[in-house]
Each structure stands twice: as structure tokens, then as C-alpha cells.
Amino acid sequence: MRINKLDNVEINLADGHKYAAQDIAAGENIIKYGSPIGHATVPIAKGEHVHTHNVKTNLAGNLEYTYSYKDYGIQPVDSALTFMGYRRENGDVGIRNEVWIVNTVGCVNKIAERLSALTGARSFPHPFGCSQLGDDQRTTQLILRGMVNHPNAGGVLVLGLGCENNNIALFKEILGEYDPKRVKFLNCQDHDDEIAAGVALIEELQAYAATFRRQPIPLARLRIGLKCGGSDGYSGISANPLVGCLSDRVIACGGSCVLTEVPEMFGAEHLLMERCVSREVFDKTVALINDFKDYYTRHNQVIYENPSPGNKAGGITTLEEKSLGCVQKGGLCPVVDVLDYGDTLTKNGLSLLNGPGNDIVAITNLMAAGVHLILFTTGRGTPIGGAVPTVKIATNHDLAVRKANWIDFDASPVLGEKSMDAVTDDLLTYVLSVASGEETKNEQNGYREISIFKDGVTL
Secondary structure (H helix, E strand, O other): OOOOOOOOEEEOOOOOOEEEOOOEOOOOEEEEOOEEEEEEOOOEOOOOEEOOOOEEOOOOOOOOOOOOOOOOOOOOOOOOOEEEEEEOOOOOEEOOOEEEEEEOOHHHHHHHHHHHHHHOOEEOOOOOOOOOOHHHHHHHHHHHHHHHOOOOEEEEEEEEOOOOOOOHHHHHHHHOOOOOOOEEEEEHHHOOOHHHHHHHHHHHHHHHHOOOOOEEEEHHHOEEEEEEOOOOOOOOOOHHHHHHHHHHHHHHOOOEEEEOOHHHHOOOHHHHHOOEOOHHHHHHHHHHHHHHHHHHHHOOOOOOOOOOHHHHHOOOOOHHHHHHHHHHHHOOOOEEEEEOOOOOOOOOEEEEEOOOOOHHHHHHHHHHHOOOEEEEEEOOOOOOOOOOOEEEEEOOHHHHHHOOOOOOEEOHHHHOOOOHHHHHHHHHHHHHHHHOOOOOHHHHHOOOOOOOOOOOOOO
């Protein structure tokens, strides 16, 4: 299979790996998806396997870019599609009606777990909230603020210890206005029996959450996070383009999607920059890319230390190849905004979100930005799940069958069995069912994690 007419490699659909479609000279670029993914380190004969043994990345340091907008013609459409969601008192919309326990500090993780076991409220352990300084503490506070404000939670107990840097009094300054019926606070050091006090508060929150009922909500109100992990050679030709088509469909109907994993934009950032709706958004995207490269070099790391061993085993050779496949999840709609850690999604359309490719950090960042659910493509398989429903989309049929306890949707029919439009229809139907209450595999299994980005010292 040759993906683009400009490519000088073909994909073997039996294993997802690349093979030379013509003789390639040493130093000549390897072209896949119509763009360079690196260069040949030795002469490669037609039909020869093209991979890490004979290809090297072209990536280097920061680059300069020129803004030139390209419109791919995705037109708005009127849609009668709806999902059954919850309208909150502040006008927001949720697709779940859970009670969450949000810890200000890792010291109370086990107390939160006990409260969860006793009440059914959801707890999300993390190690941070104390012994942090500057930007690290600020990032922790912003991510937790996004969690407290998330509309999938009908009620939230903010659980603190009492002596931590991120104590409840300080966190309230970051949190700002809140509804005391929906958000309650507990400092464990202030109570002789913090378990009894916590159970009583959670029962109040559960009673409040029970006042909400599902009702029809327009598709335009849906916010979707886009993520991949454990990618393989099929990712860029099945699951990722499928999610891109779904993204375009949702955005055309007025909805919102968020693409993250900045290092997995390296080598493909030009495809996002040419779709930025304004010079301001373009400049933010340039800063997003170059600032993350600076983060690597500040820690004396090369920017191309990726793909992972699993990615390579699956047929991905360089970071450019991984990135060109990764960004396809964002479809072809214009890029309307760039978000930083802890920013809340406010614009309809496609937004970019700062953060690394690490799976748990990325899904936590997406949740904190306010997405209702995450579409997570994978070719190798992963059980991971976030605080919001995390839909696992298999790039190949073998994975979908073998790991049916992890996988929610099989994208492999786009490789020849069904048209892309038909499988997009199927995926949209499934997404709307999840938004209406159908549990994903991560929810059924109880696999829900958070992890907060850290880039500084620990006291």
C-alpha cells in the first residue's frame, strides 16, 4: 500500500512495516504520507525493508516558520444529532454524574481510597501538592482546578491534609468561585474522625448529584480529547485518520476537539501551522513547538528520543513518522486555539494543548481542559484510562480480538473492508452512546488514573 503518490516506500498490510518502492540512495529522504520521515543512511534497494537499521531522523533544534493559511474546506453543517447528557446549574454539560474526590496532596491518597470504598465516590491518587515550588506547584493547582470544575462530576469533595503547600485555603484562591452545593472541602487534620466526616460530606454531594437527570443535548456541546499510545505501523493509516474524520465531523456540527502530545507533533507541525486561523494562533503554535524543544535541550536531551521500543517493533522508525501519523487525529479543520497546562477549552473547533506524549499525563491534561471523553488510538494495546471515559480504538483487527477486554472499537475495517465514511458513521454512533452513558472498557474495569506534569525540584 502506498499512502501518498509522493511516497518512496510502501506499507505491507500484513505487518505494518515499510518497504522501498524504488531504489533509494544514501542520504536521500524517505517519504511517507507525502513528507520526509528521515533519510537513508545506506543505499536501499527496491523491495528492501526500510526501518531503524537503514534510516535516521532529520530532526534538529528550533526552526523558523512562515505563516500561510490553508483552508481544507470543512464546512459547518446543521445537525440534529444529540446525546443524553446532564445540564449543570452553571450552564455547562456533563456526560457522567459521578462524585469525585480530588486530593490537594498525595498524603491523603489512602484516606481518599477508603472513602471511595465506603461510598462509591471516585478517587484519583497522585503524589503531588507539597514539596513543590514555582511552576510545578502552579501546574498541580491548575490541573486540580480543572478536575474540580469538570462537568462530568456532579459533586466534588476536595480532600486536604492541612499542612501541605497546596493547602485548601491556598487552593481556594486558585479555584475561584464555586457552588457550595457541588463542591465541599475537608481538611483531615481538623477532624478527630476524618473518615466519618468524609462519608457525611460525600453523602451530601451524592444527594445533590442525584437531582440531575439525563436529557437530550446537541452534538455541538460535545468536547473530545484526541490521544494515541502504543502506536504501530497501522496507526497512521487506520485508527488515526479515522479519528481525524470523526473530529472533522464533530467540529463541522459545532463541537470541539483537542489534540495534545506536543513532541509527537515534531516533524509534522507544518501541517498544523498551515491551518491556524490567525497569525496569533500561528505564533502560539510556533511557541508551543519550540518551547517544548527547549524543554528537552534544557535537560540535555535530544528532541528525537522517540519512538518507543514498542513503536519500533510495530513498524514506526522515526519521530517524524510517528508525528505524521499522530497529527492525523486532528483531521483537516482549522486550528482555533492553543491551550497551556490548566487552561479550559472555550472555543468550538480544533485546539492544541501543551503537554508531553506520556499517556497518563496527556489524558490528565485533556481532562483538566474540560473534554468529556477521550478517543485513544493504539496499535500495541494499553489498559489505561483517565478520569473521563477513554475510548480505546485498535489500529488492527488482531489487537481488537486478542485484547477485547481493553479495546472499545476496531478501526481495521478502513483498511479495505469498509469505506472511511462508513466506519466514521459507526464510530460516531458509538461515541454518542458513550456520551449517553454506555461504559467504556476502562470504566468497566475500574482503570482510572491521573498524573500531573513535573519539571522542577522536589523539596
